[in-house]
Amino acid sequence: MPPPGAVLSAAGKVRPVEPPVGTLAVPRPMTIAKPRQVFIQGITKDGKSFRPSDWAERLAGAMSSFRPGGSAGGIGAYIGYSPYCVPRLINGVKCVIVSEALRDVEPMAWDFVMSFARDNELQVTDACLLPDS
Numbered sequence: 767m768p769p770p771g772a773v774l775s776a777a778g779k780v781r782p783v784e785p786p787v788g789t790l791a792v793p794r795p796m797t798i799a800k801p802r803q804v805f806i807q808g809i810t811k812d813g814k815s816f817r818p819s820d821w822a823e824r825l826a827g828a829m830s831s832f833r834p835g836g837s838a839g840g841i842g843a844y845i846g847y848s849p850y851c852v853p854r855l856i857n858g859v860k861c862v863i864v865s866e867a868l869r870d871v872e873p874m875a876w877d878f879v880m881s882f883a884r885d886n887e888l889q890v891t892d893a894c895l896l897p898d899s
Contacts, residue, residue, distance in 0.1 A: 801867040803893035806883045808860035816888060822853035822860040825882060832868060832875050851879060863893065 806825075808816040818824075829851035847853065850868035854861050862879070869876035883890050 801865045801870075803866065804864050805856070805891050805893055806862045806864060806879070807856075807889040807891065809889050811887045811889060816860075816886060819860070822862045825862050825879065826851050826853045829868070829875055829879065832871050834867075834871075 808822060810816055826847045830846065830848050832848045832850055834849065848868075850865045850871065852863050854863055864876075864879050866876070868879070880890075882888075
């Protein structure tokens with residue numbers, strides 16, 4: 767018995783089945799790329815620390831209502847940051863990590879966050895992408 771996707775030829779040899787001309791091959795599962803992330807760092811372009819010291823928590827708090835569809839909310843919901851905009855301390859520098867997926871959820875929220883960084887002359891860098899292991 768030949769394996770799936772193969773047939774026995776008249777000579778008794780196993781050969782792969784060729785799809786008929788004009789048909790599409792079986793689609794392979796697509797891998798979905800993760801949305802790009804940017805780091806808004808609490809350092810101005812002049813190299814000074816941005817003030818007030820809780821700016822990252824305030825900015826992320828303002829974005830906390832923008833969540834993926836189906837996220838818990840309503841009665842019994844707890845206060846927390848949106849997964850699209852989270853404050854972090856990276857190498858001793860306050861940062862906000864912003865997912866570009868926020869743009870798809872609410873473009874005005876994305877514009878607000880990026881305008882905040884630009885207006886306050888904060889350093890913004892792309893997160894480096896590491897391969898999934």
